[in-house]
Amino acid sequence: MxxxxxxxxxxxxxxxxxxxxxxxxxxxxxxxxxxxxxxxxxxxxxxxxxxxxxxxxxxxxxxxxxxxxxxxxxxxxxxSKRMLGDDELAERAERLSAQYLGGRARPASVRWVTNQNTRWGSCTPAEGSIRLSHRLQGMPEYVIDYVLVHELAHLLVPGHGPSFWELLTAYPRTERARGYLEGVVAADRLPHLPAARSE
Structure with missing residues (x-):
């Protein structure tokens, strides 16, 4: 743009x-x-x-x-194109856990990965590890924060049941961030038409 x-x-x-x-x-x-x-x-x-x-x-x-x-x-x-390093990402996750999850989610590691092209983030509760897709880099901070809170919540509740989504209600930009990510996915699926096409 x-x-x-x-x-x-x-x-x-x-x-x-x-x-x-x-x-x-x-x-x-x-x-x-x-x-x-x-x-x-x-x-x-x-x-x-x-x-x-x-x-x-x-x-x-x-x-x-x-x-x-x-x-x-x-x-x-x-x-905010400057990429957060893994250490900064871990510090951010710690802050978000304290702010929205009462500090109960304590990841052992938080890092960027380049092998997640169909997910924005993932975690392994048994290891306490969280991985964020490199595709999030450059997106608004509230979107990255949402994905971090989402994965932090998975350290406490593995599935996507009601108790999981109840945890996510603590993060005030959940719906907005989900809408943003859905828009990114939808835009990727649109045919690439010439910009000057008639309406």
Missing amino acids: PADPPHRAADPQRRTVASPQSRASATSAVEVRRSSRRRRTVSAYREGDRTVVLIPARMSEAEERRWVTVMLDKLAAQE
């Missing part, structure tokens, strides 16, 4: 909207600029202490809200 420069000549409609509550946004304000010159593309970039989101003028308010969230997540992912 290239960060397009603002299109001043089109005299876009501008308005500042409240930033969705998310750690993905490092700024306090989001300015949406609508442009009649834009037909299909949406882009975003940081401008000082705010995030500017450029959208086509014909977009509905519901589409605008959805795209603001999507673009904030994309920017946050780009900005």
Whole structure:
């Protein structure tokens, strides 16, 4: 997602909207600029202490809200490209266990792996080991945290029964993170069509 420069000549409609509550946004304000010159593309970039989101003028308010969230997540992912090392990942898991699981989940090891292409994470409760797919690297922090909490919960409850999902309710971004990951999977299954196709 290239960060397009603002299109001043089109005299876009501008308005500042409240930033969705998310750690993905490092700024306090989001300015949406609508442009009649834009037909299909949406882009975003940081401008000082705010995030500017450029959208086509014909977009509905519901589409605008959805795209603001999507673009904030994309920017946050780009900005957090620095890969966490295994030691940092283990420290993060320890923090998340203390915060959401009362410190009861105590993994012996937490590490990235490159051989998990159909799962986001896995664990072996008997060994206390947690493995996260390298495909998560660069995704928003709340998504990585969700996968960590998910695997930490498996150290306490092996299956996906009601008691497991009850543990996951402690993490406030569970549904949002699951939706994000489902979107990634769905996007991978879409046919790759030319960007300029007609609607």
